Amino acid sequence: MNDLSNNVVATTYANCSVGFKHFLVFCRKPCKMLSRFNIHQPVKRCKFRFFSRSLQNPDAFLVGSCFSSSCSSPEPSLVRSDYLTKPSDEDQIFPLNKIIARCVRSGDIDEALRVFQGMRAKNTVTWNSLLVGISKDPSRMMEAHQLFDEIPEPDTFSYNIMLSCYVRNGNFEKAQSFFDRMPFKDAASWNTMITGYARRGEMEKARELFNTMVENNEVSWNAMISGYIECGDLEKASHFFKAAPVRGVVAWTAMITGYMKANKVELAEVMFKDMTVKKNLVTWNAMISGFVENSRPEDGLKLFRAMLEEGIRPNSSGLSSALLGCSELSALQLGRQIHQIVCKSTLCNDITALTSLISMYCKCGELDDAWKLFEAMKKKDVVAWNAMISGYAQHGNAEKALCLFREMRDNKIRPDWITFVAVLLACNHAGLVDIGMSYFDSMVRDYGVDPRPDHYTCMVDLLGRAGKLEEALKLITSMPVRPHAAVFGTLLGACRVHKNVELAEFAAEKLLELDSRNAARYVQLANVYASKNRWEDVARVRKRMKENNVVKVERVKVRFFYSSYNSLNVFT
Numbered sequence: 001m002n003d004l005s006n007n008v009v010a011t012t013y014a015n016c017s018v019g020f021k022h023f024l025v026f027c028r029k030p031c032k033m034l035s036r037f038n039i040h041q042p043v044k045r046c047k048f049r050f051f052s053r054s055l056q057n058p059d060a061f062l063v064g065s066c067f068s069s070s071c072s073s074p075e076p077s078l079v080r081s082d083y084l085t086k087p088s089d090e091d092q093i094f095p096l097n098k099i100i101a102r103c104v105r106s107g108d109i110d111e112a113l114r115v116f117q118g119m120r121a122k123n124t125v126t127w128n129s130l131l132v133g134i135s136k137d138p139s140r141m142m143e144a145h146q147l148f149d150e151i152p153e154p155d156t157f158s159y160n161i162m163l164s165c166y167v168r169n170g171n172f173e174k175a176q177s178f179f180d181r182m183p184f185k186d187a188a189s190w191n192t193m194i195t196g197y198a199r200r201g202e203m204e205k206a207r208e209l210f211n212t213m214v215e216n217n218e219v220s221w222n223a224m225i226s227g228y229i230e231c232g233d234l235e236k237a238s239h240f241f242k243a244a245p246v247r248g249v250v251a252w253t254a255m256i257t258g259y260m261k262a263n264k265v266e267l268a269e270v271m272f273k274d275m276t277v278k279k280n281l282v283t284w285n286a287m288i289s290g291f292v293e294n295s296r297p298e299d300g301l302k303l304f305r306a307m308l309e310e311g312i313r314p315n316s317s318g319l320s321s322a323l324l325g326c327s328e329l330s331a332l333q334l335g336r337q338i339h340q341i342v343c344k345s346t347l348c349n350d351i352t353a354l355t356s357l358i359s360m361y362c363k364c365g366e367l368d369d370a371w372k373l374f375e376a377m378k379k380k381d382v383v384a385w386n387a388m389i390s391g392y393a394q395h396g397n398a399e400k401a402l403c404l405f406r407e408m409r410d411n412k413i414r415p416d417w418i419t420f421v422a423v424l425l426a427c428n429h430a431g432l433v434d435i436g437m438s439y440f441d442s443m444v445r446d447y448g449v450d451p452r453p454d455h456y457t458c459m460v461d462l463l464g465r466a467g468k469l470e471e472a473l474k475l476i477t478s479m480p481v482r483p484h485a486a487v488f489g490t491l492l493g494a495c496r497v498h499k500n501v502e503l504a505e506f507a508a509e510k511l512l513e514l515d516s517r518n519a520a521r522y523v524q525l526a527n528v529y530a531s532k533n534r535w536e537d538v539a540r541v542r543k544r545m546k547e548n549n550v551v552k553v554e555r556v557k558v559r560f561f562y563s564s565y566n567s568l569n570v571f572t
Helices: 003-015 019-027 045-054 060-070 090-106 109-118 124-135 138-150 156-168 172-181 187-199 203-212 218-230 234-243 249-261 265-273 281-293 297-309 316-329 332-343 351-363 367-376 382-394 398-410 417-430 433-445 453-465 469-477 485-498 501-514 519-531 535-547
Strands: 559-564 567-571
Touching: 090 109, 090 124, 109 124, 124 138, 124 156, 138 156, 156 172, 156 187, 172 187, 187 203, 187 218, 203 218, 218 234, 218 249, 234 249, 249 265, 249 281, 265 281, 281 297, 281 316, 297 316, 316 332, 316 351, 332 351, 351 367, 351 382, 367 382, 382 398, 382 417, 398 417, 417 433, 417 453, 433 453, 453 469, 453 485, 469 485, 469 501, 485 501, 485 519, 501 519, 519 535
Parallel strands: none
Antiparallel strands: 559 567
16 A cells, blocks of 8 residues: 555545544554645544654644644644744744634634744734734733734734724724824725724714725725614715615615614615615514514514525524514414424524523413423523513512522522512512512612612512502602603502502602603593592593693504414404
């Protein structure tokens, strides 16, 4: 068997992942051709051991091959860094540059730095590759700056890396100063600055740079359109969209997102239908989430089905929107079908997708299914814990909600403000006033979570249900921000239950200051007067409604029923 035959046999064994036999074939002849080591296959431990014993001076291609294979090795320590830091001449630059780039992509910056420091010869690509990795870490900003200053011959890419570093870390004074001093700028340099200012909402500066730029490209136009969308200026966004010489999918999607955020659903629909470019997953997600967020979940689910029929696989974002639509419509059957889609896809272990399923099951009242899914999750973040605790709290199972909260803390998961909303809600349903007050105080004292309006609303409701109206009023007056309508609405509801006319009048007046055209507020106050047989006051409230042209709207009950995955029937 000649050397070529040996190589073929060795490669065959490598393909079968039989590393030991692979190297037994290699050992049959004294002529150890380096090509046998360079087979790019999953590497077993014996490959590295044989490699280290057989060769004292491996070539650069061989080093790169073994390093590449080691990325999938269960024992990365088998790759000795001294082999990666023995380049001898300029022929080593290219393969070692690949190793540095690979380290940077995997996030192993320290290993990339060791390879870099062991190189006797470097080119600008070498410096740039390491600079990309270091500049991504905000804590190594000074190190990145020093590395940039040491580059013998920095090119445009070198300058753009540092510029992006300043912009990414929000240091726009340095970014602008650095940009002004750059000896040469390309389109990427200008776009970095324009995009940076646009994301900060500084559209005047972004527009000034846009107008100064010699030749705007698609990225420049997209940055301006997206920037104005984020600022809520649809008029200027539309102006740039119409003026853009090339309208790609990013521009179309940005406009759709803008219209949906502004509750202009019809315009978003027209934009979606009139698209002259192929829609991508982000475009579909923007429409689906827009429908759901604008109280049109049935349209969102229809579009989700249409997306599937187009052969587009949903991601966790799209699935979350669809499942939220299922929750709002109590479409449990469709939710289960989406669950099957998740199980058959690569999202079966995705935290976001699984958490959305838990929320859907909880909102549809299927707490047992939600709990099974929660227990089966391999990794749980704070959002997943919040979904399960909220599910129990909303369905009045305070004991399980609080037990799960304690388990969450025992697992060293730090609760956030949403966690405490769920905990206070659980205390509310169970009438646990003292425990609720204790958690409210602990939230600030032990976890540094500032109370939000939702927390105050829960506490006012908790105190109000217990008849502690004066304490509820004291809590409202101690709020560091202006109370919102829900707080006074909750207080008014408690006053009606406990027939406290004086406080009811106070709460109603505050509510009408915030929203004088809300019929429900007038009705609540009138009901309080009626409970005390104060009919003259009831008549006065009705007269005030007429004077303010407030009309009580009768509610129409609508029941949505999904007969199958492919049809939607609406019954009123």
